[in-house]
Amino acid sequence: MAKSKMTLVDKVWESHLVRSAEGEPDLLFIDLHLVHEVTSPQAFEGLRMAGRGVRRPDLTVATADHNVPTVDVDKPIADPVSKKQLEVLAANCEEFGIVCYPMGHANQGIVHVIGPELGLSQPGMTIVCGDSHTSTHGALGALAFGIGTSEVEHVLATQTLPQIRPATMAVTVDGELPPGVTAKDVALAIIGRIGTGGGMGHVVEYRGTAITSLSMEGRMTLCNMSIEGGARAGMVAPDDATFAYLEGRPHAPKGKAWEQALDEWRALPTDEGATFDKEVVLEAAGLLPHVTWGTNPGQVVAIDGSVPDPDSFAEPAEREAAARALAYMGLTAGTAIRDIQVDTVFIGSCTNSRIEDLRAAAAVAEGNHVVAGVRALVVPGSHRVKAQAESEGLDEVFRAAGFEWREPGCSMCLAMNPDKLTPGERCASTSNRNFEGRQGRGGRTHLVSPAVAAATAVLGRFGLPTEVAR
Amino acid sequence: MRPVTVVSGTAVPLDRSDVDTDQIIPSDWLKRVERTGFGAGLFAEWRDDRSFVLNREEYAGASILVAGPNFGTGSSREHAVWALLDYGFEAVVSPRFGDIFANNCTKQGLVPVRVDPEVGRALLDALAADPSLEVTIDVERGTIEAPAAGIAGTFPLDEFTRTRLVHGWDDIGLTLRHEDSITAYEATRPAWRPSASA
Ligand code: SF4
Numbered sequence: 001m002a003k004s005k006m007t008l009v010d011k012v013w014e015s016h017l018v019r020s021a022e023g024e025p026d027l028l029f030i031d032l033h034l035v036h037e038v039t040s041p042q043a044f045e046g047l048r049m050a051g052r053g054v055r056r057p058d059l060t061v062a063t064a065d066h067n068v069p070t071v072d073v074d075k076p077i078a079d080p081v082s083k084k085q086l087e088v089l090a091a092n093c094e095e096f097g098i099v100c101y102p103m104g105h106a107n108q109g110i111v112h113v114i115g116p117e118l119g120l121s122q123p124g125m126t127i128v129c130g131d132s133h134t135s136t137h138g139a140l141g142a143l144a145f146g147i148g149t150s151e152v153e154h155v156l157a158t159q160t161l162p163q164i165r166p167a168t169m170a171v172t173v174d175g176e177l178p179p180g181v182t183a184k185d186v187a188l189a190i191i192g193r194i195g196t197g198g199g200m201g202h203v204v205e206y207r208g209t210a211i212t213s214l215s216m217e218g219r220m221t222l223c224n225m226s227i228e229g230g231a232r233a234g235m236v237a238p239d240d241a242t243f244a245y246l247e248g249r250p251h252a253p254k255g256k257a258w259e260q261a262l263d264e265w266r267a268l269p270t271d272e273g274a275t276f277d278k279e280v281v282l283e284a285a286g287l288l289p290h291v292t293w294g295t296n297p298g299q300v301v302a303i304d305g306s307v308p309d310p311d312s313f314a315e316p317a318e319r320e321a322a323a324r325a326l327a328y329m330g331l332t333a334g335t336a337i338r339d340i341q342v343d344t345v346f347i348g349s350c351t352n353s354r355i356e357d358l359r360a361a362a363a364v365a366e367g368n369h370v371v372a373g374v375r376a377l378v379v380p381g382s383h384r385v386k387a388q389a390e391s392e393g394l395d396e397v398f399r400a401a402g403f404e405w406r407e408p409g410c411s412m413c414l415a416m417n418p419d420k421l422t423p424g425e426r427c428a429s430t431s432n433r434n435f436e437g438r439q440g441r442g443g444r445t446h447l448v449s450p451a452v453a454a455a456t457a458v459l460g461r462f463g464l465p466t467e468v469a470r
Numbered sequence: 471m472r473p474v475t476v477v478s479g480t481a482v483p484l485d486r487s488d489v490d491t492d493q494i495i496p497s498d499w500l501k502r503v504e505r506t507g508f509g510a511g512l513f514a515e516w517r518d519d520r521s522f523v524l525n526r527e528e529y530a531g532a533s534i535l536v537a538g539p540n541f542g543t544g545s546s547r548e549h550a551v552w553a554l555l556d557y558g559f560e561a562v563v564s565p566r567f568g569d570i571f572a573n574n575c576t577k578q579g580l581v582p583v584r585v586d587p588e589v590g591r592a593l594l595d596a597l598a599a600d601p602s603l604e605v606t607i608d609v610e611r612g613t614i615e616a617p618a619a620g621i622a623g624t625f626p627l628d629e630f631t632r633t634r635l636v637h638g639w640d641d642i643g644l645t646l647r648h649e650d651s652i653t654a655y656e657a658t659r660p661a662w663r664p665s666a667s668a
Contacts, residue, residue: 017655018648018651018652018655019648019651023629023630024630025628025630027645027648027651027652029652029655029656029659031659031663031664032664038500038501038547039546039547039548041503041504042503042504042505042548045503045505050642052642055652057666058665058666058667059665059666060666061666066500067501079501081501081502082501084501084503085501085502085503088503098666099666099667119664120664120666122663122664125663125664130546130548131545131546132544132545132546132570146546146570147546147570147573148546148547148548148551148570148573148574148577149548149549149574150548150574150577150578150641151573151574151577153642154641154642154645157642157645157646158642158645158646158649158652159652159656160645160652162630162641162644162645164628196488196540196543197539197540197543197566200540200566200567200568200569201569227544228544230540230543230568230569232569232570251664251665252664253662253664257661257662258662260660260662261660261662264660295488296488296490296543298488317487317538317539318487320486320487321486321487321488324486414492414497414545415497416497416498416500416501433490433492433544433545435490435492435493435544436492436493436515437492437493437496437515438492438497441496441515
């Protein structure tokens, strides 16, 4: 039912209704379906078994990202199972007429990095992908969410999805972020506040002056992490920064179409007086850079803090989870975050592998060196990001500082390629999940921003860029 | 998918919160291009521990998994559902599920039973005390019961999903009945929306 005062989510939802019937989920049209090698093979197989085709190959784009190695990409892939999965993706795209950016292609990269940078992700769209971090594209004012493989097959076959309307949640961050506090820290602070389940069943709209003053890259980082707070999607209303980011990108509308698009996009922001089902307010002023200490992203403290005592949690479930996390992470309650030493630093993933992230890390690395005994990887999010970084000389800065400069892909974010942690290895990572084993069996992950990751590589323990000597 | 009306049998208590889909099926297992054979990878890293609840003989043959809050958070991997089904579970019980995971369950006929936290807690305790406790989940009525322990609760399912589960209906088939509506919608889309080819 159309309300008189609508939120951004309501507007996108209403404009994509194919069908709405009492007692049934709404049927939503999907404007863009992004596909990658891991969650699609069984969906294509399902189509073949049912004798169905892909309804809109023109609204479907595939890339190889999760499995791709980040070294020697001109050579055959060593892992036969990964190799097969990438071959199957290419063959499926060929068979069903889908555009595919394979390993080594100029447009290849992490699916959530290439959508925005190619201008495929635009305000007011519905975007899905068989990947939970599809929420990233919400930074452009799209309703973008992750789906399972059965739903991937459904979208391939029908270009629609039956969906129950989600609840809405406003997360407002007002004020000015202190220097050195990034979108990543805002995301971690929010999850620390609402918990990993706080957003379940909701689509989050991020609002407030601290949000609107974020760059597009920063908004992507923030929306990316929505799923870590349980929300299926996160969105930021499109504004001039959004339009400036999009203008001139390969798939952005041009000429008269651009003007038409702008007219529609300008009408998308939430109406004054519209209400949300849930509201959370954060002050930007007091925020500090954050570091996770546990095995879910809600187990997080400011960098000035220390590893908490499990007994300090009121809820028995939280107490037990904290105790289990400390055992897995090999940490003792009371240890100052700054006293924790790391073995590895990973700068990459769909959360923090865009050009702005690499610039922030390079600014810290420049003139410094990774401390002896620490391995540090920089994995750009896409070939385009890599090319841009190289044109700015960032690769040289990283190499001179002792960081490895790699080829684009998901890499150590989920350890499906050879970039993995070994048991007990401790890593400062700019990715989004500190789950047990996420970066390799037994690996210990601490989530941080790119600037803190770079400073940590130089210091050998968690620290801020301001602690790094020049 | 297979219709499911009632799930009845013994249950395994997985007394942990925030069990994400990376724990349910680690990423090593995601390289397979098949839909079968994932049961061996279920909770792969935890199963190395002999005392892990799934390794305990008294819980063998259970058809229901009872977990703490926030079960199935994180990654969208439907492999998690395939692994649970392949292992032999027909229903999962938790006070709160990851949205995508719960959705994936209903596409495959694995019943996501979202119980009140008190019911969840009571079940975990009762199962720890008595591994032979019989639990019955009725999809049509939306109830979960373990009479021997005096536990009875309800769980929400929207009517459409309930009907689909009970009949084992395929979503795509249902949507394709409305192909005319899709075609009509397509005719109204702004021409400037992006296309993969342009
Ligand atoms: S970078 Fe990590 S979180 Fe992002 S899509 Fe790849 S595996 Fe998923």
